[in-house]
Each structure stands twice: as C-alpha cells, then as structure tokens.
Amino acid sequence: MGEFKHLVIVKFKEDVVVEDILKDLEKMVAEIDSVKSFEWGQDLESPEMLRQGFTHAFLTTFDKKEDYTVFVGHPKHQEFSATFSTVLEKIVLLDFPATLVKPPPKAPAEEPPATLNDQK
C-alpha cells in the first residue's frame, strides 16, 4: 500500500480573507508530524461549468493510512477544522490510498545485435 491522500476542495464565503486562512492552514500542517507533505492551489483555468464554483484545492499526503488517522485526531487539526468550516460556502472531501502511475520512459531505439547476427 502506498501513500494516503486527504483531498479537500472548497469555495470560500465572500469577504473571507483567504490569505489568513492559508497561513493558518500551512502552520497547522507544519506542526503535525504525521503529515508528509501538503500542497494547495487556486484554480486558474477551468470553465465555471466544470469547476462549479470551487476555487481552491488542498492535498495532504501521508506515508500511510495510520498517519492520516493521527492527523484527523490531532488537536491542532480539530481546532483548525472548527474555524475552517465557518469560512466555507461549500466543500468536498475525499480520502484515499493513492495509486501512482507514471508514464513509462520512452523505449530507446534498439540497436540490432550485429555481432550475434554475424555469428550465424
């Protein structure tokens, strides 16, 4: 089993100072040791029809599911979540073991084994 991911996408309420929330969020994940990494982004590109009002994605990565469980129960996470839920207009949350698929590297052009052919 590979990494475990905690994915949150949100739309903030109007008049929310998103920068302040982001600072608190980055501080929270930095303070919880079981978090392996954290990345976030603000949608730039998607047609409104496809993003449906959601603007931000937050992706927290753990080495294993047990680390996620520690994170969920951590007092600093619970404290942050209580505040976070008050500034959101909507949220979707998915938690899943991640399957990583990398594109295979290009196969190098094979050289014919000339010397073997010569031996025929």
Place this chain on the structure above:
Amino acid sequence: MGEFKHLVIVKFKEDVVVEDILKDLEKMVAEIDSVKSFEWGQDLESPEMLRQGFTHAFLTTFDKKEDYTVFVGHPKHQEFSATFSTVLEKIVLLDFPATLVKPPPKAPAEEPPATLNDQK
C-alpha cells in the same frame, strides 16, 4: 513557478465498469509525454455528507503550465474525454499551479558558540 496540477473528482454512473475506464485513463496518460505523473484514488473514509457522492479523484501533474496546455489539446486526451464524459454522473475539475508546503524538519537543539563567547 512550480508544478501545474489537473485535478478531477467524479461520481460514475451506475452500471459503469470503472476498472475499464481506469485502464483507458492510465493508458492515455502514459501515452502523452507532457504528463509528468498521474495518481488516482477511490475514497474510503469520508462521511457521505462531506464527499457528496463523489467517489474517485484523479490528479495529473505537469512540470509546467505549457505541458498542461499540450495535454489538453492532445488528440488522445480529447478522444478519452469524449468517452469519459458519457460515463459520469457528476464531475468537478480544478486546474492550478501547485504550491508545495512541506512540514519543516524539527530544528536541532542549538549548541552555544562557546569559542566565540570565550573570545569576548
């Protein structure tokens, strides 16, 4: 500017053979060189209230936004998307430059610079 991410969360229609779709999806991202990596997962944990029927997340990563643009316009992506849209009950899509925040390593206990103090 760091990596660029293409995030898709979906709920499949009933009677869809998800395994077949996943195989086509993995094949598609493997065939498009501008895709740096691809990961996906099926939600295991979230309360229905929070996942709102969404079951799968797909995250495609690019080295830069230009690689994402190549991906979007690629014939193999367009062919896949045309089929993909027919098997979905709902979808949310976010595209964003990713900000990666890692928890800082624990600061080691600092040794006082004894020799400098001695020179006072």
